[in-house]
Structures are given as structure tokens and as C-alpha cells.
Amino acid sequence: MRWKTAFVSSLLVLCTGALAQSPARAQEKPAAPAAETLPSVQEVMDKLDDLYRSTSSHGTVEMTIVNARGTRKLTIEMWTKGEEKALIVIRQPAREAGTATLKLEDGLWNYAPRADRLIRVPSGLLSDSWMGSDFTNDDLMRETSLEKDFTTALSWASEGGTKYLQATMTPKPDAPVVWDKIVYRLTEKDWLPVDARFYDKGKLVRTMTFSNIRDMGGRSLPTVMTLQPENQAESTRMEYKDLKFDVKIDDSLFSQQGLRRMARTK
């Protein structure tokens, strides 16, 4: 029996995973050295891994999912603390407003606003696409660093007169990665991601584009991310509307009471 759906639980991963890693150390880093010399792989990887990492965060994301059936737009508010704790509440659209997910060290719960009840989500529950988007669990569940799974080679590339730092990542022999290679292009000076192309068997399978670099929460970040599979009329776009790093968040928020409280406000 084919089990095809996705749960708010995945949203979670959004926080602790791909999106909510903050560039805590971005400011401390020295500016990129002279353009001709390549930086060390370590430096670039650290920068990428740390881009969204923080001790805690609070923000709002707008998500737009386009597929054959139409366009769906969601507004999500989220809080994170450390690597383990996260709380996500859907604010828009009205039908789903108040639906929330809580992740703690010892489990995952969804909050059903209509029922005003929590439901524990089995840890093994996986789904093939996240809320009908083009993101797969592979993107969202990524908790390991790029460094662990990939061997990276840096080079300079230019397109249309713009110079990019190009990081070509090939998975290590045993790394659980379905791609042949991922090619990241970063801005020349700040090493902020511009796009990432995913290849399998030498063919481009999908592209993730990072754009709209803005100052947010004291960091300069790409605030829009778009995932576009090759040859398909589908895409998923995520835009940070607001993001604060290292804010003080009370621990009581990450509890069942806190979840209920935050989900029911507004």
C-alpha cells in the first residue's frame, strides 16, 4: 500500500536543517582574500554549513508550492533553540492556521487545532515529498554536514561577466547520497550561495537557486530559495520574511503547553 503524504513534522526539519542554520560566525570571518587565490575548502565549507546556524532563532517563512494542480502558499512562524528543539506554527492560510509541530529531544508532536489535541508522530514516519513540494526528505532531513559526505574541489568560474567561486562536491564512496555531484556557485567575495545544481549520471536533475540577498537578523543572507526539478512544471519557493538570530527564547515555549499557547495566539 502506497503511503503518500507529508506531515508538518517535516517542517521541523526545515528549522534544524537546511534553512535554519545560521551564519553565526559569518561576521567574524575575514573578508575573502584576493580573487585569484582559492580559499581553503575548509573555510568555504564552514561558511556554508554555518550560514543559518545559531543558538536560537525566530522567524517567518513564506512558502510557495507550484505543481500541476495549482499553487499553494503557506506562511509559517518558527522558533528554534539549539540543535534539538524547534516549534513551527502555520499562520496562513486560514484553513490550516494553528497547525503546529513541536520537536524535542525525545520526540515529535503535531498539534491539531480543530481537535485541540497533540498527536505523537512516529520517528520512523517518512514521506516522499514534503507537503507536496519538490523538496524531498533528503533535503529536509539533512542533519549531517556537507563536509562529512562530500569531497569538495574549489575553482573559479564566470558566467555573463560575473565571477563565482565554484564548489564541486562529489560524494565520498560510502556516503548515502543519490547524486553524482553537486555544484555550488558562491558569490566571489562573501561566499554566499547563488545556486546549487544536482547531477545524477552526468545529467542535471534539479537546481536550487538562492537569491534576494538581504540583511536579516544581523546577517547578510539569501532570503529566497527556489527548488526547480529539471523538465517539470513544478517548483517550490521559500522566502524568509523575517529572521532573528540568537534571540532569547524561553524554554517553556518548547513544551506541549508552549506549543498550544503559540498555536492558539493570533
Added chain:
Amino acid sequence: MIGKLAFRNLSRNKWRSVLTAGGVAVAVGLMLWTMSFINGWMNAIVQGTTALTSLQVQIERTDYVEDSAIYHAFSLPDAFLTTLDARPDIIAATPRLNLYGLIGNEDRSQVARIIGVDPEREAAATPITRAVISGEWLAPTTNDQPSSNKVVLGEGLARQLKVGVGDELVVFLEAADGSLGNDLLTVQGIVRTGNTGLDRQAAYVHLADAQFLAALDDQVHEIALRTGDPSRAEAVAAALAPSIQQADFPEPMTVRPWQAVQPQMAEMLEVSSAANWLLYLIIYLVASLGILNTQRMSALERRREFGVLLAIGVTPKLLFRIVVAETVVLGLVGALAGTILGVALSLYHASVGINLANFSSQTSFSYLGVSLSDRIYTALDPITALQPLLVMLAVALICGLWPAVQSARLNITQALSGRS
């Protein structure tokens, strides 16, 4: 003249005539009964495997057949179900919405198949109410209260969730528009269907509740139809298809008999019928052997009689004809009697059923995970009724040639002396 002689011969030796014709009759009758029993057995299997799931005919959107995505649902045109109900070949029609979602509480949850049903229609079309082991089946839908927020769980699912009747459960699922539907349900009953899939995964809710959860107002995924005789499913589906095309559906629709819904089942039954032919063949062989032996015996015993006939001037050719005529009469009488006997017995078992429990220590049976009634109702059709008659008649005639040929070849002196 030949006929007269043959008849006189037959009536003169009643014992032999009765035995020979009786042998044919018993073979034909039992063969006929066995075939109708096997037909009935196959019907029971089909009914058993489809009773709770697809039933005998299913109506879905064509794209739902290929890809059972939640959004491949359709709206029921007004009075469509009533039209279906009005057809004489349909006993009951039940519309359903099939959803996959998470069901549970703060402590644990499970992936479940949430089936939105009209409780009355589902109960009329399936044996679900008989499967209730605790609590009760969903209450009938009324106009002012189409939904109830009640759920009837499969036994295994209830055990996994550690809930009983009266407990509350949260359900979460991705609706047709990609949004997240959620609701609070109260356990109304628990069912043990014998179908492991349903027992482990099924959560029956009111159609209106499911439609709300899935954001599919007034829509359904399938209409399952219960037809009387499973072997008629293909005919019913074919008869329905044109009227479905004409009905007011915006999307292309497909009407499938159970053979198309459960091809593995249909294939299995096809193999069974191939294997059944072997069974029939063995029975025919055994029966033919019996008839052949009776005729050989008869030929032997009648040597003296034939000898006398030849001695008084009957030509071998005439004797041959007389014996053939005798055989034809005996075979025909036997086969007809057998057919009447077999049809009568089959019809009797078609209405009363055969209690399988008499043949096994078991009192209940399940097949492919679905419990079956322990009664098998024989199913008779013209082919079943005629085939044994024709086959055994042919066999009886061929076997009857033995004494005929023997009679024509007889050596008079030896035959008269009674030595062999």
C-alpha cells in the same frame, strides 16, 4: 424391429439394465454436482475476497485507477446512487473516500487508511456490521447531522493505539489541496474483519467527516457495487459503462469488475479452473472406467445369450445393431436420469448450501484474509448441467461398443458351451 428387440432384451434383464444405466446416472449426477459445487466454491472465494473491499464492481475516475492520488476524486451527480439502486442487477451501492493519514494521540500514533462511508450503504453492501466485536457500527447519516466525528477502527489498529470504545483520537492528513486536515474523532466501535489489511489499517468514518478532512466536499473516490452473482460482474460492469458515460461526470470514468480490480485474484482463479479441469478429468476417467467395466462384465455374461441368438439365425450385423441400440437406450436413460438427479441436488444445495464444517474440524473459514461463510452454495449454469450429460453419453456409447463388437465376433460353439 431392432428397437423392439433391444427394449425386450433390456426389460428381460432388469438387473443388468438398472446397473448399467445406474452407473451412468451416478457418474453424470455426481459430476454435475461437483462442477456446480466448484463453481459455488469459486463464487464464495470471490465474494469473500471482495466482500469488504472492491465488492464485485467498482466505479472510479479513470486517473484514480492509474494513480490513486487523493485529488482524483469525483462529485456524485444528483440521484446517481438512486439510479444504481434501481437496477435489478445491483443489490447495493456504497460510495467511499479513501484517505491515508496519521491517527493517534499524545502517546502514540499509526498510519491508517481512513475510509469515509455512508454507514447504511456500507452495511448493506458489505458484511461490516457482522465484524463489529466491540462498540457499534457508525450511526446512520441523517440530513441535519451528516457527520458524527466518530470512528470505527480495525482491531489491530485499535490494539496498536491502545484505545477502546469511547476514547478520543486525533487524525492528521494531507488533504487534496495539499493542506493539512485535522480532526478529533471518538472511537465508536472496533471491527475484526479477518482481512489483515483492514484490521491493521482501517478507520471507518462518516463520509462527510472524511470529505471535510480531505477538503473534498461532496466528493468520493469510488463507488463499490454489490452484484448478486460474482460471475455476472463483468456483464454488470459492461452494462453499466454506457450509462456512466452518459451521466454527468466532468472527468472520464471507469467501471471495473472485480477481475480488473484484483487481477491477481482473477488470475489465481483462472489457474484454479485449469487445475479444476484436471479434477474433472480424473472424475470422468474414474466414471468412464466404471462404465467400461460394467459393459465388459455385461459382454462376458451375455456370451451365452449372444451365442443362442446367433445359433437361431440372427446375423452378426443385426446382433451388433441390437446391442448398440441397447447401449444407446441405456446410456441415454442413465445420463438423463443422472442430469435430473444432479440438477435436483445442485439446486437443493444452491438454496440450502453445504456446510463445510461437516468436512473439517473448523467452524469458520477465511480465504486470502477474508472470512467466509462456512456454507458453500452450489452454482448451476447450463454448461455445467449439459457437459456431464454429453461427455458421459459419449463415453457410455463408446464403452457400449465393447459388448457389441464382442457379440459380432462371437464363436457360436464356444459361446454356447459357456467356456471362455
Added chain:
Amino acid sequence: MLKLAWRNLWRNYTRTFIIGSAIAFSYAMMLVSLGINSDSHGKLRDAAEVAAGGNVLIHSEGFWESQASDLVLQNPTELIDQARAIPGVAELIPRILINGLVSSSRGNEPAHIRGILPDKERLLSDVSTNLIAGEFLGDTYPSPIVLSQNLVEKLKIELGDKVVLTASTPDGEVTRALFHLDGIIKSGVAGEAGSIAYTTLAAASAAVQMQDRISQIGVLAAPGFTPEMLAKNLKQTLPTGTSDALEILTWEQAIPEMKGLLEFDQAFGYIYLFVIFVIVLLAIANTFLMAVMERVREYGLLDAIGLTPGRIGQLVVWEAALLGAMAIVVGFVVALILHLIIAHVGIDLASLGADDVEMAGVGLSDMVIRSRFEADRWFFGGACVFVIVMISALYPALRAMRLAPAQAMRFYE
């Protein structure tokens, strides 16, 4: 009297031969149908045991129903050592069962992965016979995986391609592991069969960090031990009902629907055999009656020359007993030869247009009808035949005894 009966039989050897062969061949056909019925039933039973994974299954308490990844056998080595000494245990097959998601760059599909020791698994059934491409868990890749054709098509992959498995560890962590597609097996048509995948026990263990733990031990029973006896023995020795409790299930408990199917099949078999018996017995009775009725005159003659009715009865009984016994022996031998032919050559249903079929999710790839010998049923059949022969012989004898000699000699109706 025995001598007289014997002589009587040979005096009219044509008749004896006809009756004898009638009994022998009918009996042989009856035995052949018994053999075929036993075999088709036995085949179903075997298929069910293979589908379950052994005669008896050992899991951590509650695993079978919940399939939860955290319910694992903690000390399988110790457990296997302990179990090996239990009477009735022929073989122990360790397995790791993972319900997870397999991914390629083209998509994700839920799958049921079985981590197995191919050499041990072969003792139960050889899955590699279903291989349609590649090899079955060979040495080409460190972490080989064999997927059903259905999964391969959905993931759009080829032999040698990378497959990532996402699943839960026993500790509840979600983890991922890399596999290479080593082989493709035919996907069954029923239920979960389309999402079955195989890997080695070692690769499965590494993938979900099982360390030394496993999910299941399939136990094969030694000859003469029923699954119930084996389960009872296991339960007596192995710890159950404690905190580290084990779940010991016979295959019938594990897949109850197969049990129901078998019972239904058996009931059907009995009805079928009942019909065969009735036809065979009636045919024999028929032939015999016809022969004996013709002899009523002869009995009258014997009566006339001074034989008492009792002695005539004895004579008839002895004749019938001798003839019946000989015919049954001949029939038995004929049936045995036919049985051996069918058992070894088989009747191929595939030639009758049947392809591979599944029953209750159990593959019956071997669609050749064979025969199985079951001594008790065969002898029971023989006894039935003998009894019917005696009854058919006695009725005319009794009738003859009641007739006055003069009447009997004229008996011709």
C-alpha cells in the same frame, strides 16, 4: 473352502480378470487423486511457511504486529546458541527487517527490506530463483541491494546505480545508508510483494546501526515436529513474558489468513475426494454386482447339490475377499508407479495457460502439479474399496441363500 474359492476364481478367469482390473484401476485412480490432492494442499502449506519465514518465528515481544524498529532481539548470538539445543530445532535463520524509504535521484519509494544470510535463507527457500537481472547479493558491491522490478521501475534506476535507504535505527534515530542495485527480482502482484527488497544481514545491520541486534529468527522444525510442538519447546526454554520478552509465533499465528486458506482448501479437498470415493466405490460395486447377480443361478446349483446356505455364503465371501485383496495390491502398485511419475515429472499447469500466480501474497511459482504419498490415506482408501467389494458380493449371496434352489436356478430377472 479357501481352496474352492481360489479354484472358482480361476475357473472363470475372464470374469475374474475383468472384475479384478476394474477394482485395481479404480482404486489406482482414487489413490492418484489422493496424491495430487495431498500435494496441492502440501504445496500451499509449504508456500505459507516460506512466506511466514519459517515454521516458527522469534521476535521481540510485539514486533510482529507493530513492525516497530525499536523492538529488536538484543542478544541474538546467545539466543541462537540457546535455541539450537532445544529439541525440534533444525535450523535458525536470522533476519533484519527494515521498513524504510528507498531513494534514487528520481524519487522515493517505501520498501520492506530484508537483511538476510543468503546461505541460511536458501534452507527455507531460494529467493534468487526469482532473479530477473543482475546477481543475488553477490560480492560486487560492499552493500548490495536486490529490489523488486516494481521498485526499480518507480525509482528509474539500473543495475549498479546508487540507492539510498532512509530508515529508523532501533534507538529511534532516522538514518540513511548507501546501497548499490545488485539484482532485480520479479515483483509479486499481491499486496506488499511489490515493495520487497533484499540485502545482506551485514549491510542491513550497518545501515540501521543494529550492532549485533536482529529483528527476527526464523526457526525450521526438525522432521516429526509440528510448528506447535516446536513453539512449545521454544517457549519453555527461552525467556518469555519478562521485560526482555520474546514473541514466539507459529507461522499459522503469524499469517492467520494463510491458515484459513489452508483449512478452506482442505475442506474442499475432502468434498472432492468424497465424490471420487463415491464414484469409485459405486463403479466397483456395480461391476461386482453385475458379475455376482449372474451367478445367482450358480449358487442355486450349489444349493441343489447339497451345499448349505452358510457354506455358499462363505464361498462367496472368500472369493470376493481373495479377488478384492489381489486387486487392491495390484491397484496399489499401479497407483504407486503413477504417483512416482507424477511426483517426478509432474503435470505442468503452465502448459495449460497459467502463468505465475500468488496466493495470499505467497508466490506459487511452481505451478506443476505433483503427487504426494500419504500412507494413512492410501490405506484408508484400500480399506474402503475392500469393504465395498465385500458388501457387493454379500448382497447377491444373501439373496441366493433365501431363494429356493429351484427358484434360484430359474433366477433371471
